[in-house]
Amino acid sequence: TLLWGIEKALTGQDLAGKHVLVTAGPTQEAMDPVRFLSNHSTGKMGYAIAGRAAMRGAEVTLVSGPTALDTPKGVNRVDIRSARDMYDAVLSRAAQQDFIIKAAAVGDYRPAATADEKLKKGDGELNIRLARNPDILAALGADKRPGQLLCGFAMETQNLLDNAESKLRRKNCDMLVANSLRDKGAGFGTDTNIATLLFADGHREQPSIMSKADLADLILDRLLGMSRR
Amino acid sequence: TLLWGIEKALTGQDLAGKHVLVTAGPTQEAMDPVRFLSNHSTGKMGYAIAGRAAMRGAEVTLVSGPTALDTPKGVNRVDIRSARDMYDAVLSRAAQQDFIIKAAAVGDYRPAATADEKLKKGDGELNIRLARNPDILAALGADKRPGQLLCGFAMETQNLLDNAESKLRRKNCDMLVANSLRDKGAGFGTDTNIATLLFADGHREQPSIMSKADLADLILDRLLGMSRR
Numbered sequence A, B: 001t002l003l004w005g006i007e008k009a010l011t012g013q014d015l016a017g018k019h020v021l022v023t024a025g026p027t028q029e030a031m032d033p034v035r036f037l038s039n040h041s042t043g044k045m046g047y048a049i050a051g052r053a054a055m056r057g058a059e060v061t062l063v064s065g066p067t068a069l070d071t072p073k074g075v076n077r078v079d080i081r082s083a084r085d086m087y088d089a090v091l092s093r094a095a096q097q098d099f100i101i102k103a104a105a106v107g108d109y110r111p112a113a114t115a116d117e118k119l120k121k122g123d124g125e126l127n128i129r130l131a132r133n134p135d136i137l138a139a140l141g142a143d144k145r146p147g148q149l150l151c152g153f154a155m156e157t158q159n160l161l162d163n164a165e166s167k168l169r170r171k172n173c174d175m176l177v178a179n180s181l182r183d184k185g186a187g188f189g190t191d192t193n194i195a196t197l198l199f200a201d202g203h204r205e206q207p208s209i210m211s212k213a214d215l216a217d218l219i220l221d222r223l224l225g226m227s228r229r
Helices: A002-010 A044-055 A083-091 A136-142 A158-169 A211-229 B003-009 B046-054 B084-089 B136-142 B160-170 B214-226
Strands: A021-022 A035-037 A061-066 A075-080 A099-102 A107-111 A126-132 A151-157 A177-178 A196-201 B019-024 B035-039 B061-066 B075-081 B099-102 B109-111 B126-132 B150-158 B175-180 B195-199
Touching: A002 A044, A021 A044, A021 A083, A035 A107, A044 A061, A044 A075, A061 A083, A083 A136, A099 A136, A099 A211, A126 A211, A126 B003, A136 A151, A151 A158, A151 A211, A158 A196, A158 B035, A177 A211, A196 A211, A196 B126, A211 B061, B019 B046, B019 B084, B035 B109, B046 B061, B046 B075, B046 B099, B046 B214, B061 B084, B061 B160, B084 B136, B099 B136, B126 B214, B136 B150, B150 B160, B150 B214, B160 B175, B175 B214
Parallel strands: A021 A061, A021 A099, A061 A075, A099 A151, A151 A177, B019 B061, B019 B099, B061 B075, B099 B150, B150 B175
Antiparallel strands: A035 B035, A107 A126, A126 B126, A177 A196, B109 B126, B175 B195
């Protein structure tokens, strides 16, 4: 805490007064009290953004799915489990935010029914019906207040930039961070990332491989730059 | 390591010469490179058993699904992800074991097909077909060598003891540890456990709530006792 205080005192407080909401980690979608559907997100990218934003003086809320990570210093963390919990946690806090950065890997689908008791296994195959979860990014984009900036993430194994550009437009984002699962040094659980930044004005930026902390700073720099225009 | 050596030197080496295989943690069953089906096991119970067995002098192999836990000192850890990986890792090492303790929460089902690329979401519901995974405990029970002891686990939300007794018989276990998800102080992620031990000779033992380390010692005590008969 002392070291953090010293580092913060030496860091430019260029985000002072900004309210920043970051989402991070996976969601878990329950089939029953034991089983769930999830994904490989570890939360490292979102936690890095939240930590750097707090270090630079922002008021940071981190809405996090289940992860093994420690809460970054100076960050207000809200724990959720399912995509619907995350929807409620984010939407209820959206109005007061200056930047919303959606780094979580939110499950698109949940089991259409969740059993109260552990399902007993049978001998053969089982069919489960999956329902679509609410689209948090689209809801945020549709309801963006003037001056508020929205940053989404896209992770794909193929057609990354086309999918990312389409997502940026459809969801009314100001910026989108695209990363491929196929690049070495990028993706789940790594400490580095290789990303392409796409902007609503059509330009793109392709930084070289960097630590998630450095990429966090770059993302915050770009949002801050846009907020000053 | 020094402290561990001292603690080990002060601990009775009553498992010296025993080969003990422990399974722990959840499995992850892939839908695609991003999504998977899993469960809430954290691995704490199995890691406690592996750690105590090594402390008491056993040669311990820990076959572990994805967990956030450190490998207990003196334990040979084998990492797996899916139930089929666990089946191979356990069955290939079973013949040389004296005790096999199956504390892992192995997924009963996996997506019948795993996509090579991330599945794009559609607008509506999705049906996924789940296939049964191979039954590791049944395979071990069917192929038990003379003198080898097999300990299973059962976790249920209802009809716990009836289900546990049936599982003990069907899988040809020597002992079965039953714990309810409904008891406070038991289940996933806790540091304590409330268990009933069921034995092949029909008797049962119901210790009071205890730490997972103490329950680990009790389980090892009972296996050692049976091995001397």
